[in-house]
Amino acid sequence: MKTIDFYFDFSSPYGYLASERIDELAARHGYTVAWHPILLGAVFKITGAVPLIEPRLKGSYYRRDFARSARFHGVPFRLPQPFPVATVAAARAFLWLQDRDARQAHAFAHLCFRAYFVDGLNIAEPEQVLALAERMGVDRGALAGALGGAEIKERLRTEVDGAIARGVCGSPFFIVGDEPFWGVDRLPQLERWLQTGGF
Amino acid sequence: MKTIDFYFDFSSPYGYLASERIDELAARHGYTVAWHPILLGAVFKITGAVPLIEPRLKGSYYRRDFARSARFHGVPFRLPQPFPVATVAAARAFLWLQDRDARQAHAFAHLCFRAYFVDGLNIAEPEQVLALAERMGVDRGALAGALGGAEIKERLRTEVDGAIARGVCGSPFFIVGDEPFWGVDRLPQLERWLQTGGF
Numbered sequence: 001m002k003t004i005d006f007y008f009d010f011s012s013p014y015g016y017l018a019s020e021r022i023d024e025l026a027a028r029h030g031y032t033v034a035w036h037p038i039l040l041g042a043v044f045k046i047t048g049a050v051p052l053i054e055p056r057l058k059g060s061y062y063r064r065d066f067a068r069s070a071r072f073h074g075v076p077f078r079l080p081q082p083f084p085v086a087t088v089a090a091a092r093a094f095l096w097l098q099d100r101d102a103r104q105a106h107a108f109a110h111l112c113f114r115a116y117f118v119d120g121l122n123i124a125e126p127e128q129v130l131a132l133a134e135r136m137g138v139d140r141g142a143l144a145g146a147l148g149g150a151e152i153k154e155r156l157r158t159e160v161d162g163a164i165a166r167g168v169c170g171s172p173f174f175i176v177g178d179e180p181f182w183g184v185d186r187l188p189q190l191e192r193w194l195q196t197g198g199f
Numbered sequence: 200m201k202t203i204d205f206y207f208d209f210s211s212p213y214g215y216l217a218s219e220r221i222d223e224l225a226a227r228h229g230y231t232v233a234w235h236p237i238l239l240g241a242v243f244k245i246t247g248a249v250p251l252i253e254p255r256l257k258g259s260y261y262r263r264d265f266a267r268s269a270r271f272h273g274v275p276f277r278l279p280q281p282f283p284v285a286t287v288a289a290a291r292a293f294l295w296l297q298d299r300d301a302r303q304a305h306a307f308a309h310l311c312f313r314a315y316f317v318d319g320l321n322i323a324e325p326e327q328v329l330a331l332a333e334r335m336g337v338d339r340g341a342l343a344g345a346l347g348g349a350e351i352k353e354r355l356r357t358e359v360d361g362a363i364a365r366g367v368c369g370s371p372f373f374i375v376g377d378e379p380f381w382g383v384d385r386l387p388q389l390e391r392w393l394q395t396g397g398f
Contacts, residue, residue, distance in 0.1 A: 047254040055246040057368035061379055071398055072388050169256035180260055185384035189271050199270055 002031045004190075007163050007173040009040040010087035010123060013052075013066040013077070016113045018172035018184040020075045025187060029194040031176075035098075035109055037091035038163045039156070040084075040171055047169055051084050069184065076118050085116075085124035092152045093129050093143060095159065108136060201230045203389075206362050206372040208239040209286035209322060212251075212265040212276070213383040215312045217371035219274045224386060228393035230375075234297075234308055236290035237362045238355070239283075239370055246368055250283050268383065275317050284315075284323035291351045292328050292342060294358065307335060 004026050008015035026033045044050065052062040063079060070077030090112050098105035111132050115121040121128050126147055134140045146152050163173075167180055174181040174190055179198070181190045192199055203225050207214035218234075225232045243249065251261040262278060269276030289311050297304035310331050314320040320327050325346055333339045345351050362372075366379055373380040373389055378397070380389045391398055 043256070047257050048249070049254070049257075050247070055248070055368075057242070057363065057366055058246050058248075061366060061368050061381055064379065065381070065385075068388065068398075072391065164256065167256055167260060169254075169260050180263065182260055182264070183384065185382070186264075188387070189267065192271065199267075 004031050004033050004194075005036060005166075005175040006033050007036045007038050007168045007171065007175075009038055009084075009171040010090040010109075010112055010116065011084040012040065012171035013079070013117065014069065014184040015171040016077070016117045017069060017073050017075050018174075018187070019109065019113050021073060021184070021187060022172075022174070025191055026194075029191070031194060035094075035106060036159060036163060037087070037094045037109070037156075038160050038168060038171065039087065039091060041086070042160045043164060043169060046164060049170075053083065073184070076114075078118060078120060080116050080120045080122070082122065082124075085122060087123065088156070089126040089129045089147055090123050091159075092147050092156050093133055095155050096143060096146045096152050097133070097138065104136060104138070108133060108138075111136065203230050203232050203393075204235060204365075204374040205232050206235045206237050206367045206370065206374075208237055208283075208370040209289040209308075209311055209315065210283040211239065211370035212278070212316065213268065214370040215276070215316045216268060216272050216274050217373075217383040217386070218308065218312050220272060220383070220386060221371075221373070224390055225393075228390070230393060234293075234305060235358060235362060236286070236293045236308070236355075237359050237367060237370065238286065238290060240285070241359045242363060242368060245363060248369070252282070272383070275313075277317060277319060279315050279319045279321070281321065281323075284321060286322065287355070288325040288328045288346055289322050290358075291346050291355050292332055294354050295342060295345045295351050296332070296337065303335060303337070307332060307337075310335065 006022055008019060022033050053059040066079055067077060094105050094109055097108050112123055115132055116123045123129060130140050130144055133143050166175060170182050172184055176190065176193055179193060205221055207218060221232050252258040265278055266276060293304050293308055296307050311322055314331055315322045322328060329339050329343055332342050365374060369381050371383055375392055378392060
């Protein structure tokens with residue numbers, strides 16, 4: 001099966017927009033999508049980047065562009081407070097679910113993104129992540145136990161290191177074969193790539 | 200007449216790609232384009248940004264994305280050496296020409312971008328800029344005299360300060376009314392904006 005690797009941070013607005021579009025785009029061309037939560041903080045340590053809304057001039061541009069890009073893509077969006085947030089708990093929960101039920105993990109990812117970027121829930125708080133998982137019928141106690149454990153911590157670190165080793169330098173980031181695409185604004189190039197097999 | 204303000208640095212690959220597309224896009228919707236060369240170095244002092252190809256991970260991504268984005272837009276492109284370069288001479292020459300013959304300044308901008316991104320001429324060197332202008336029939340001596348003068352230096356500084364005051368934080372950057380669009384990858388949003396009057 002042909003696969004698009006989709007890397008994202010749960011605190012990334014453009015990652016959220018991409019999460020609402022990528023499955024449909026992939027399906028149109030006979031691809032499936034492998035979802036990979038990462039931690040932008042780890043990437044930024046290497047690239048020297050800072051959160052988009054921090055720099056003078058850029059910060060106010062991005063606030064406007066987030067909202068307009070959401071309207072452009074027809075996706076509901078409200079910039080949450082606080083923003084950005086640490087997404088360790090959400091990413092670990094995703095991986096724990098994925099090892100048990102990939103479809104449930106996928107549904108959880110959508111729930112988590114929408115909880116943050118539509119409902120403004122602070123997904124940095126493990127309690128919020130647990131509540132979201134519980135809503136889906138996940139055993140809250142089992143997940144809570146796993147989130148604090150060494151195993152899932154190591155699992156996420158391995159995932160993030162693997163992403164960086166593949167050149168992932170932001171969110172959303174897509175890889176098809178060896179070809180990298182960074183940004184929700186690269187979806188048109190990604191789609192042409194799928195259509196043509198490379199250009 | 201309805202106008203799109205188009206800000207760019209002559210050393211910006213995405214600015215070059217935009218320069219090959221913006222006039223046609225604007226004309227389709229009854230707009231004209233006002234071209235504004237700026238100096239990214241002055242912008243970067245405020246935003247803290249660094250040239251795209253410098254950071255680890257990002258650098259290799261951008262090299263690939265420049266070339267692929269050029270193919271995507273159907274524009275010839277070769278990453279020049281050295282890259283990036285200072286574009287003070289090119290920007291000053293553009294402004295000097297614009298005060299005398301706006302059409303000639305526009306043609307010079309295309310010539311300058313292509314000289315750098317297709318032919319690999321180092322447009323940081325005033326001699327190269329003078330040679331390009333001379334090819335168009337410009338009086339080389341008059342331009343050479345102007346490039347070293349205080350007047351055009353001040354003129355460019357005012358232009359760059361004005362751009363920053365309007366929130367310009369990168370290249371290419373477009374403003375329609377009060378709405379800012381940053382990046383050649385925002386052309387689809389810009390076009391929808393022109394079509395709909397805002398969304």
